[in-house]
Amino acid sequence: MRIPRFRPIPAAVVAVATGVLLAVTSGTYRFGLTYSIILMLLALSYVVITGYLGQISLAQAAFAGAAGFMLSKVTAGWGLPFPVALVFCSLVAAGLGMLVALPAFRIRGAQLAIVTIAAALAIERFVFNNYSLTPPSGNPIANPTLFGLNLGVREGSDIARLSFSLTVLVVAALVVWGFIRLASGDTGRTFLAVRANERAAAASGINVRLTKLVGFGLSAFIAGVAGCLIGYSAGQLSAESFTVFVGLQVLAVAYLGGITSVGGAMIAGVIGPLGIVYVLLHNVFDFGDYYALISGLALIATAIVNPVGVAGEASRIADLLRSRRSRPPAPPGTDSAPNADDRKVAVSDAG
Structure with missing residues (x-):
């Protein structure tokens, strides 16, 4: 586990490359890329709570759903504009998260996981499936607009407008940047201290x-x-958008990608449900119906072979290559392997 650092050049390369991909694609492929960016944020929430703080929360999809359903109320009912509505609804989800955090003061591990999944089920049953709050037809959400520009996802036959996709990319970039700034400072260090040992962290004044x-x-x-x-x-939300099973799917791909890093969240977004890999499997190979089976088997294999996930293994290999490149070369005329006389001396010394 390491403290993340913001690297402007790699971040700019990733952002520009993603923007180019969004520009050159269209239809379901652009929508898949856009949805991968959104799933990356949902996976990042697991990275924060589990990867950095060490708390197992299974209510992240419920928090996302609470913000989404609140969004339908404040846009369609109150007329709150974008991006004020997005920030307000996210703050409502943050307050709900702090409320769910209260049991974490006394319990942790599997017990906390059970409590959070119970909270997620309660939110799903009494909010998402409550017809007085959530009609069967769904909750309509007004298109986002900014300075008179329509940033909605659909227009006519275009199911994924470039303006909406770029808006999602900008919002995701700001969120990731903000998280890295927090995680690289005192907040991130306190998170890691609590994750390592709560008693030791409390003894040190945290x-x-x-x-x-x-x-x-x-x-x-x-x-x-x-x-x-x-x-x-x-454009509208229903109860099926944020079920507990959806949250477990995102958690699974977050572990598969690497739940301890931002890179792992990015990989989770790419391979997540309805993301670009899912779209490719469905459109090109017609394997969309087997996505859950494929991702489940991949998660089991990753847990056995590579517990740190794809991003963790890639980081380990990159560190190994950097250490080999930075290692000074051996002086000319020397042999790194011991000769026969050296081996004889070593054996006699051992005896």
Whole structure:
């Protein structure tokens, strides 16, 4: 586990490359890329709460859903404009996350996972499936606009407008940048200290309860941003958009990508449900119906062979290559392998 650092040049390359891909694609492929960016944010919320803070939360999809359903109320009912509506609804999700964090003051591990999944089920049953709050026809969401520009996802036969996709990319870039700034400072170090040992962190003067509140609130805020973007991408929301099973699917691909890094969240977005890999499997290979089976088997194989995930293994290989390049070369005329006389001396010394 390492403290993330913001690298402007690689970040700019990734952002520009993603923007180019969005520009040159269209239809379902552009929508798949756009949805991958949104799923990356949802996976990032798992990275915050589990990867950095060490708390197992299974309620991230519920937080995203709460923000998405609130978005339908504030846009269609109150007329709140973008991006104020997105920030407001994400803050509502953050408050809900802090409320769910209260049991984490006394329990952790599998017990906390059970409590959070119970909270997710309660939100799903009493909010998402409550017909007085969520009609069967769904909750309509007004298209986002900014300075008179229509940033909606659809227009006529175009199911994924470039303006919406670029808006999602900008929002995701800002969220990732903000998280890296926080994680690379004192907040990230306190998260890692609590993750390593709560008693030792408390003994060193860290307020463990406040740290958990901040962690749950931050992860729920990021999940809320993802939920709002999912709402904007769909135009309306229903209970099926944020079930517990959907959250478990995203958690699975987050572990598969690497739940301890931003790179792992990016990989999770690419391979997540309805992301670009799913679209390719469905359109090119007609394997879309087997996506859950394929991702499940890949998760099992990754847990056995490579527990740190794809991003963790890639980082380990990159560190190994850098260390080999930085190693000074041997002086000319010397042999790194021991000769026969050296081996004889070593054997006699050992005897």
